[in-house]
Amino acid sequence: MTYEFKFTEQNAGRASDFETKTLLYLLGIDQDRSEISIVFIDCFNDITGADLNCESLWDFQSKNVSKLNPRKTGESLFTLFWNFSSKFEFRKYALFIPQPKQSYLNNPTSLEFGIENFGDNKDTIREGLVSEHLRRTKVKNLSAKELKQIDLFLKEVVFIIDRGEKYDYVMNLVSFKDKNLKPTKFYSEIFDEIRSVQNDKKFRSIHNLAINKAPEALSFDKHLHVREITSLVVTRLVGIDLFKRQAIPLGFLPEVRDLDHNDVKDLIQKCNEKISRAVFNKNSKENFWRFLESAISKLLTDPELSCKRVYDIVTINGDKRFSHLTGSSGVYLISLIKEGFEQ
Amino acid sequence: MIVKETGFGDSTEAFLENRIIPGVNIIFSDDNNKGKTLVIQGLMYSMGNEPIFPSGFNYRNYMFYSKIESGGTEWSLLRKNSSMLVLSNGKVIAFDSISEFKHYFHSTIHSLPIIRKDESKKIADLALVFQLFFLPQDKRNTSNVFNSGYHKKPDFYEMVYSLSGSDPVAMNKTQIIEIKDEIAKLEEERKITDRRLKFSRSHPKIAEITHKSSDRKSFEAKRLVLESINRRISELGKDRAREINRKIKLEQLISELNSLNRDLSTGRVICADCGSNKVVFKNIDYSFDVSNQFVRNEVLSSIKNQIEIKKETINEFTRSLNYEQDQLNKELESTPKSLQTILLHSEEILSDVEIDNKLTEINQKIDELKRELNTSEKTKSDTKTANQNVIDVILNMMNSIYKDMDPNGRLFFDEIFTKKGETYSGSEEQEFYFAKIVALSNILNLDYPVIIDSFRDGELSSGKENYMIEKYLSLGKQVILSSTLKQEEYTSSKYSDFIGVNAIDYSVNNTSQILNTNYISQFSDILKKFNIVMENG
Numbered sequence: 039m040t041y042e043f044k045f046t047e048q049n050a051g052r053a054s055d056f057e058t059k060t061l062l063y064l065l066g067i068d069q070d071r072s073e074i075s076i077v078f079i080d081c082f083n084d085i086t087g088a089d090l091n092c093e094s095l096w097d098f099q100s101k102n103v104s105k106l107n108p109r110k111t112g113e114s115l116f117t118l119f120w121n122f123s124s125k126f127e128f129r130k131y132a133l134f135i136p137q138p139k140q141s142y143l144n145n146p147t148s149l150e151f152g153i154e155n156f157g158d159n160k161d162t163i164r165e166g167l168v169s170e171h172l173r174r175t176k177v178k179n180l181s182a183k184e185l186k187q188i189d190l191f192l193k194e195v196v197f198i199i200d201r202g203e204k205y206d207y208v209m210n211l212v213s214f215k216d217k218n219l220k221p222t223k224f225y226s227e228i229f230d231e232i233r234s235v236q237n238d239k240k241f242r243s244i245h246n247l248a249i250n251k252a253p254e255a256l257s258f259d260k261h262l263h264v265r266e267i268t269s270l271v272v273t274r275l276v277g278i279d280l281f282k283r284q285a286i287p288l289g290f291l292p293e294v295r296d297l298d299h300n301d302v303k304d305l306i307q308k309c310n311e312k313i314s315r316a317v318f319n320k321n322s323k324e325n326f327w328r329f330l331e332s333a334i335s336k337l338l339t340d341p342e343l344s345c346k347r348v349y350d351i352v353t354i355n356g357d358k359r360f361s362h363l364t365g366s367s368g369v370y371l372i373s374l375i376k377e378g379f380e381q
Numbered sequence: 382m383i384v385k386e387t388g389f390g391d392s393t394e395a396f397l398e399n400r401i402i403p404g405v406n407i408i409f410s411d412d413n414n415k416g417k418t419l420v421i422q423g424l425m426y427s428m429g430n431e432p433i434f435p436s437g438f439n440y441r442n443y444m445f446y447s448k449i450e451s452g453g454t455e456w457s458l459l460r461k462n463s464s465m466l467v468l469s470n471g472k473v474i475a476f477d478s479i480s481e482f483k484h485y486f487h488s489t490i491h492s493l494p495i496i497r498k499d500e501s502k503k504i505a506d507l508a509l510v511f512q513l514f515f516l517p518q519d520k521r522n523t524s525n526v527f528n529s530g531y532h533k534k535p536d537f538y539e540m541v542y543s544l545s546g547s548d549p550v551a552m553n554k555t556q557i558i559e560i561k562d563e564i565a566k567l568e569e570e571r572k573i574t575d576r577r578l579k580f581s582r583s584h585p586k587i588a589e590i591t592h593k594s595s596d597r598k599s600f601e602a603k604r605l606v607l608e609s610i611n612r613r614i615s616e617l618g619k620d621r622a623r624e625i626n627r628k629i630k631l632e633q634l635i636s637e638l639n640s641l642n643r644d645l646s647t648g649r650v651i652c653a654d655c656g657s658n659k660v661v662f663k664n665i666d667y668s669f670d671v672s673n674q675f676v677r678n679e680v681l682s683s684i685k686n687q688i689e690i691k692k693e694t695i696n697e698f699t700r701s702l703n704y705e706q707d708q709l710n711k712e713l714e715s716t717p718k719s720l721q722t723i724l725l726h727s728e729e730i731l732s733d734v735e736i737d738n739k740l741t742e743i744n745q746k747i748d749e750l751k752r753e754l755n756t757s758e759k760t761k762s763d764t765k766t767a768n769q770n771v772i773d774v775i776l777n778m779m780n781s782i783y784k785d786m787d788p789n790g791r792l793f794f795d796e797i798f799t800k801k802g803e804t805y806s807g808s809e810e811q812e813f814y815f816a817k818i819v820a821l822s823n824i825l826n827l828d829y830p831v832i833i834d835s836f837r838d839g840e841l842s843s844g845k846e847n848y849m850i851e852k853y854l855s856l857g858k859q860v861i862l863s864s865t866l867k868q869e870e871y872t873s874s875k876y877s878d879f880i881g882v883n884a885i886d887y888s889v890n891n892t893s894q895i896l897n898t899n900y901i902s903q904f905s906d907i908l909k910k911f912n913i914v915m916e917n918g
Contacts, residue, residue, distance in 0.1 A: 223675065224675055224679075227673050227674070227675040228673070231669060231670070231673055235668040235669060238668070262668060266667065266668060266669060269669075270669045273671065273672070273676075274672070274673065274675075274676050277672055277676035277679070277680060278675070278676050278679040278680070278683075280679075280680050280683060281680065281683035281684050281686070281687050282683050282686075300619075300620065300623045303623070303627070304623065304626075304627065307627055307630065307631070311630065311631075311634050314634065314638060314680050314684070315634075315637065315638065315641060316671065317671050317672040317676065317677075317680070318638045318641040318671075318672060318677060318680070319641050319671065320641070320670065320671070322671065323667055323670065323671055324667055326671045327667040327669070327671070328667075
């Protein structure tokens with residue numbers, strides 16, 4: 039019951055925008071996105087989603103070739119097929135590709151489809167896969183059993199078409215207040231940050247290593263938690279609005295109930311000051327994300343809780359040294375996030 | 382207060398002295414180490430004194446007992462370390478500390494002097510009180526209190542004053558300062574009130590106008606308008622100050638944020654294998670930075686924007702302020718001069734009568750406080766004189782006792798302690814203490830026995846010794862003395878020849894073995910009364 043990492047990219051180059059798009063498609067658009075907690079990067083495949091316990095896996099191959107003819111398409115399916123025939127089970131096998139020539143497809147407007155949409159071209163796809171199989175595994179012929187496997191696989195594999203710009207994919211990640219009002223450059227920059235981290239993960243070689251169970255792959259540190267990406271986007275969204283908003287977030291009202299107008303203004307400014315120090319301080323990364331992630335998870339699982347209560351829970355074992363988010367400023371940040379989620 | 386019995390011991394050995402009489406007792410022996418000092422120190426220790434035992438005697442292992450009589454009641458005391466048991470009328474009371482016992486002693490057995498120490502009233506400690514009548518053999522010091530440390534010379538004086546009847550708690554410094562402050566405040570108020578009175582007298586018309594009901598209405602209306610303008614001016618001023626403060630904070634924030642985000646430009650960590658400057662520590666679970674350039678630029682530009690808004694707001698406040706001030710001026714211009722004065726001073730204008738009443742009230746208060754202060758100063762100086770008088774009387778008596786005993790003596794006492802460094806010869810020291818203890822006992826009318834361990838210390842001549850014994854006999858109170866005789870002067874009847882002296886000869890005791898098994902049954906009987914049963918007894 040071993041899984042051997044045989045076909046990982048040994049000469050991993052820079053992560054392309056296209057691979058990042060694949061990642062963001064999985065997290066933001068795919069119908070199963072809510073089940074996915076972890077994304078493996080360049081591990082089982084270009085992108086492999088997993089649920090919290092790594093019991094279910096979603097396998098994605100990313101292929102950015104502008105003129106992808108059916109044969110090449112078939113060749114690109116090899117790693118997916120390899121996983122299909124492995125001992126591990128995957129919930130989905132998907133090839134993420136740019137829009138193919140209209141003539142290849144029965145229904146060119148469809149964005150996600152099975153092999154039948156290729157019409158007569160599906161045989162060429164099958165040929166491509168078989169020949170790639172022979173080349174990669176260095177054998178002369180495939181057995182009847184292997185060919186049957188290929189047919190079964192082709193019935194299951196899904197083709198997904200790239201559908202937009204970098205910023206579109208980021209915008210889809212989190213539903214947050216006023217997210218459509220932010221400039222595209224804002225989202226592009228987040229996209230680049232994610233690509234950069236994805237890049238770091240690609241550098242770690244695991245070629246020829248073997249594991250028995252999917253969770254063991256976590257030890258390679260070639261994965262990202264979905265909560266990291268959520269926190270990232272939320273933090274950026276809240277960050278660019280610091281010092282901008284006029285109204286007091288609803289969740290913060292109990293904190294200012296007994297203050298007069300001028301004291302409220304001072305308190306809000308103080309909170310903004312402290313939060314801005316937190317997001318400018320490169321050395322407080324760990325404390326910051328720990329606070330953010332637990333606050334967000336609490337807000338999402340228990341939306342009825344007051345912001346003060348969420349703050350108390352988050353900081354109950356918290357690191358008091360992280361002074362930027364201690365007291366009012368912590369509650370204020372939570373109330374901004376809560377309001378964003380409630381849109 | 383008199384001592385009736387004393388003793389000490391444990392379950393294996395004990396000693397009991399029950400031969401003490403209410404008159405003069407002399408415990409003597411032909412040699413040292415017969416246990417005289419242990420008995421006398423044991424007695425004092427049992428009553429709550431600090432331990433001044435000869436070295437080598439492990440007092441912590443023993444129980445110390447004494448039976449005393451005060452005010453017609455008998456009290457048995459038993460002490461081990463800092464625990465005390467008191468037995469009276471068949472009842473036993475336990476104390477965990479000597480302080481606790483002191484309060485009981487003061488309230489129930491024998492009242493103790495109250496002294497002022499560290500700016501507060503306090504019952505004098507037993508160890509200090511005992512120095513009025515008890516002279517130990519060791520640790521003597523003519524220039525200070527014995528075992529000085531917590532207790533100091535001034536405390537001894539305080540105690541003497543207190544016993545002579547002066548009140549130790551006149552008024553302390555802080556109270557005096559408080560009163561003086563209060564007076565200063567009232568005098569300031571008087572000045573202001575006085576000024577108002579002058580104002581109202583020098584502007585008779587105003588007073589007139591303010592009392593004419595017809596004018597009163599228009600005056601009131603005007604006053605309200607002016608008041609509201611004034612209020613707006615002060616509010617605008619406050620708001621503007623807050624806004625300026627906020628703007629300054631934002632300006633500081635910008636420079637702070639810029640420095641927080643600075644990368645080290647002196648060098649850069651790169652990966653030796655691939656040359657990448659993206660070096661990640663494996664144990665850090667968080668991949669992303671807390672912000673990116675876009676966010677940071679946005680925040681900085683938002684702050685700058687805020688600063689601009691604040692600048693505008695501040696300008697706006699300033700304009701509003703100017704406007705309100707103009708309004709005020711216009712209002713004032715359209716008002717008759719006399720009314721202007723009224724309006725501007727409307728708060729201050731009271732009727733003559735009201736001002737008068739107020740002035741009288743203030744004056745009364747000031748007088749009262751000053752009287753109080755004077756009384757205190759006077760009491761203080763009275764007390765000071767009285768206190769010095771007591772010391773003078775004591776010194777007189779000390780000097781006359783000394784002259785009487787030693788007409789050719791060269792000493793003159795001008796303080797009840799000697800000056801530091803002034804040394805007395807052996808017998809002179811003894812004479813000094815003798816004179817002091819007798820004088821204190823007489824002048825202060827002390828109701829304590831006189832207890833002197835080694836009363837003829839320092840080669841005292843027999844003439845002076847005899848003088849002292851006669852003097853002690855004449856005091857008419859209990860005296861307990863101890864004395865070591867030289868072989869050649871020892872006869873067992875040396876002191877019993879004095880009429881009225883109870884001579885107790887310790888020569889028969891084994892040297893260094895005062896504690897022995899003979900007293901165990903008597904001692905354990907005493908302990909039984911305290912409900913203490915000894916294991917081996």
